Amino acid sequence: MAKDLMDELDGIFNEVKDKENVFEGIPDGEYLAIIDEIKSGESKAGDPMVTMIFEITESSNKDFIGRKHWNF
Secondary structure, eight states, X not given: OHHHHHHHHHHHHHHHHHHHHXXXXXXXXXXXXXXXXXXXXXXXXXXXXXXXXXXXXXXXXXXXXXXXEEEO
């Protein structure tokens, strides 16, 4: 079961890495966002880790609306 979870997390992290290469990073600032998802797992070092995924709903820069931000 732990291996399945780790395989799933690796897939998610690879997907995030792919998206980071496609989009420019979201600059520091204030944004209104919803929490889209919260996941728990382990870091590559084996430490407990929580991943929060936010979806930006309002921004002074309209290009960022709908973008997701991952916080580990």
